[in-house]
Amino acid sequence: MRTERIVEAELFSAAKPVTVTDLQTASGLDARTIRGALKRLMDEYNGSDRAIEIAKMGPRYAMQVKKEYSTQAGRLAELKVPKDVLKTASLIAYYQPVLQSKMFDLVGAKIYDHVKQLVDLGLVKARPKRKSVELTTTKRFIETFGIDARSRQDVKAWLEEQAAKLSGKSPRT
Amino acid sequence: MRTERIVEAELFSAAKPVTVTDLQTASGLDARTIRGALKRLMDEYNGSDRAIEIAKMGPRYAMQVKKEYSTQAGRLAELKVPKDVLKTASLIAYYQPVLQSKMFDLVGAKIYDHVKQLVDLGLVKARPKRKSVELTTTKRFIETFGIDARSRQDVKAWLEEQAAKLSGKSPRT
Amino acid sequence: MSFTSECTNVLGHLMFHKSIIEDDAAPDRESKIEGYLHMVDEMQKGTLVDSDDPFERSVAVVFELVVNNKMNPWDINLIEFSKMYLARVRKAGDLNLIIAGKLVYMAWEILKLQTEQVLQRVDRPEHVDIMFDGWDPDHLDLFVDPFELGAGEVILRTNDAPIDEKVRRKSERPVTLIDLLDAFEEAKKESDIRKELAKFMEKYRRPEFEDKSHKESLEEDIAEVWERIQTCGQGSVPITDLYNGGKEDRVKVFVSILYLARMGKLHIWQEKMPFGEVFLEVKVPWDIAQLEDATAATAMKVEEVPVVK
Numbered sequence: 001m002r003t004e005r006i007v008e009a010e011l012f013s014a015a016k017p018v019t020v021t022d023l024q025t026a027s028g029l030d031a032r033t034i035r036g037a038l039k040r041l042m043d044e045y046n047g048s049d050r051a052i053e054i055a056k057m058g059p060r061y062a063m064q065v066k067k068e069y070s071t072q073a074g075r076l077a078e079l080k081v082p083k084d085v086l087k088t089a090s091l092i093a094y095y096q097p098v099l100q101s102k103m104f105d106l107v108g109a110k111i112y113d114h115v116k117q118l119v120d121l122g123l124v125k126a127r128p129k130r131k132s133v134e135l136t137t138t139k140r141f142i143e144t145f146g147i148d149a150r151s152r153q154d155v156k157a158w159l160e161e162q163a164a165k166l167s168g169k170s171p172r173t
Numbered sequence: 174m175r176t177e178r179i180v181e182a183e184l185f186s187a188a189k190p191v192t193v194t195d196l197q198t199a200s201g202l203d204a205r206t207i208r209g210a211l212k213r214l215m216d217e218y219n220g221s222d223r224a225i226e227i228a229k230m231g232p233r234y235a236m237q238v239k240k241e242y243s244t245q246a247g248r249l250a251e252l253k254v255p256k257d258v259l260k261t262a263s264l265i266a267y268y269q270p271v272l273q274s275k276m277f278d279l280v281g282a283k284i285y286d287h288v289k290q291l292v293d294l295g296l297v298k299a300r301p302k303r304k305s306v307e308l309t310t311t312k313r314f315i316e317t318f319g320i321d322a323r324s325r326q327d328v329k330a331w332l333e334e335q336a337a338k339l340s341g342k343s344p345r346t
Numbered sequence: 347m348s349f350t351s352e353c354t355n356v357l358g359h360l361m362f363h364k365s366i367i368e369d370d371a372a373p374d375r376e377s378k379i380e381g382y383l384h385m386v387d388e389m390q391k392g393t394l395v396d397s398d399d400p401f402e403r404s405v406a407v408v409f410e411l412v413v414n415n416k417m418n419p420w421d422i423n424l425i426e427f428s429k430m431y432l433a434r435v436r437k438a439g440d441l442n443l444i445i446a447g448k449l450v451y452m453a454w455e456i457l458k459l460q461t462e463q464v465l466q467r468v469d470r471p472e473h474v475d476i477m478f479d480g481w482d483p484d485h486l487d488l489f490v491d492p493f494e495l496g497a498g499e500v501i502l503r504t505n506d507a508p509i510d511e512k513v514r515r516k517s518e519r520p521v522t523l524i525d526l527l528d529a530f531e532e533a534k535k536e537s538d539i540r541k542e543l544a545k546f547m548e549k550y551r552r553p554e555f556e557d558k559s560h561k562e563s564l565e566e567d568i569a570e571v572w573e574r575i576q577t578c579g580q581g582s583v584p585i586t587d588l589y590n591g592g593k594e595d596r597v598k599v600f601v602s603i604l605y606l607a608r609m610g611k612l613h614i615w616q617e618k619m620p621f622g623e624v625f626l627e628v629k630v631p632w633d634i635a636q637l638e639d640a641t642a643a644t645a646m647k648v649e650e651v652p653v654v655k
């Protein structure tokens with residue numbers, strides 16, 4: 001039984017992104033072997049034309065559908081974040097820590113409903129501050145959107161990069 | 174975008190056995206194309222040394238971990254019965270036959286939702302009694318948990334034994 | 347690394363925490379950390395004497411484990427740690443230490459959380475907020491646009507969000523016997539606490555709650571409000587988030603959180619007197635609140651709660 005196949009089976013059946021330690025506990029293999037197996041698996045999956053990839057999010061790994069196939073696959077999976085909430089989520093991530101009152105200026109009254117949904121999903125944290133509420137992203141945010149980040153600063157930087165790509169690609173007014 | 178990759182993404186994300194019709198609805202591809210894609214995917218997966226296979230169960234197809242890897246793989250998956258519901262189930266087994274109103278005193282308002290889930294799973298039976306409902310465990314409860322018992326009395330006795338062991342193990346103040 | 351340098355690491359960690367004590371921290375916080383520093387210092391010198399106080403002894407065990415197992419004081423694996431702790435205490439056969447250990451476990455978790463919060467605070471750009479400190483921002487809208495959109499404007503204008511929810515499998519596994527036993531153990535403890543709570547209510551009920559239906563509904567109200575609080579997630583929650591109906595519901599929520607605060611389950615505070623929003627926060631970290639530690643803590647608290655007049 002080759003070690004990367006054991007790790008492959010574990011990644012496939014894990015209910016959420018897992019760390020090397022999680023994989024260790026489940027397999028009994030040592031950390032070095034697991035890191036090696038992860039490396040080989042990522043080469044194998046991500047380098048092929050398969051619809052599935054192995055993503056790294058800071059210290060966590062997950063098997064997931066590649067972006068270009070996610071629309072079709074999403075229909076059979078249970079996605080939880082409504083499309084119109086995604087944009088609000090990305091704006092919060094970009095401007096965080098940001099006051100809800102400021103987000104109101106950007107997206108209007110729907111911010112209250114969106115923040116409630118995002119907090120319920122555990123993607124955003126809301127803390128009272130002055131007369132408003134301060135919003136920041138959570139660890140689950142990183143996992144749900146598959147961002148390779150360890151901190152809020154990383155998430156912010158990642159979004160800045162995406163914004164730069166967007167403005168290069170399709171600047172609109 | 175090759176059709177078998179679309180089907181691959183769908184099988185991966187469905188996480189339960191699906192029919193060709195399910196795959197059609199999700200992908201918009203026609204049934205013949207899907208059957209062809211399934212055939213190619215099965216050759217690709219099942220003929221390789223990967224830990225994952227595509228299994229056919231009657232009219233349904235599922236992506237799953239090969240049998241030889243299933244021990245390790247299960248550990249990172251999520252419990253099929255949510256932990257909270259499981260806790261309620263064990264209390265019902267311990268106190269059975271027990272009125273739902275009594276269970277309300279023990280676990281609070283969530284009892285209604287939990288009983289519904291447990292009845293749906295076939296683990297608990299609910300019969301109207303007086304103004305409330307009487308709850309007992311089912312045969313499937315015994316099967317599911319692999320308890321060596323032939324009757325409800327046995328289940329109760331078994332749990333009492335466990336409870337005694339527990340309280341012997343960690344005396345509380 | 348040697349025993350001495352491991353001790354130095356822990357001392358460095360404690361010094362950091364001492365240096366970030368804020369003006370609004372609990373008054374005994376500084377002396378508490380002083381005590382810890384003293385303890386580790388003694389340990390390093392080999393002059394630490396066993397205390398009679400179970401809590402102090404268990405704190406010493408914590409430091410001993412961290413030092414001897416070369417754990418990184420900035421990143422303790424709590425699961426590993428609590429396993430080692432329990433093994434160590436069982437070996438000593440000291441039951442008092444098990445209870446104390448739970449408190450230490452919670453305290454440690456809180457300490458760790460606080461560090462994270464402090465680091466976030468240090469990293470946070472404050473200039474916008476500082477500019478308006480002490481001002482009423484409502485009156486500034488006329489002549490100031492405080493929000494620099496920057497490159498985020500692209501995100502605002504585009505139709506597609508730059509993030510997308512990744513499609514993963516929803517994996518499930520069958521329940522095993524051990525799962526059931528674990529669940530049973532937890533459930534048994536929780537229901538025992540509910541019974542104790544009911545007894546407590548019975549004993550200390552207010553005279554005007556003599557009426558049976560009134561008393562029952564109070565208990566149910568508290569249980570229901572507690573459940574509502576649990577759906578609100580971690581961190582501080584404005585009480586208005588718990589309202590779920592008219593005036594009667596508000597009274598129910600308000601009275602219930604007062605009871606829960608007295609039972610030691612919640613912190614409650616108000617930012618602006620007298621009509622400002624009331625906030626509440628569950629006292630122990632959320633995940634622990636769901637587990638046995640919270641139940642143990644509540645069980646102890648029930649005994650300590652003063653008579654409700």
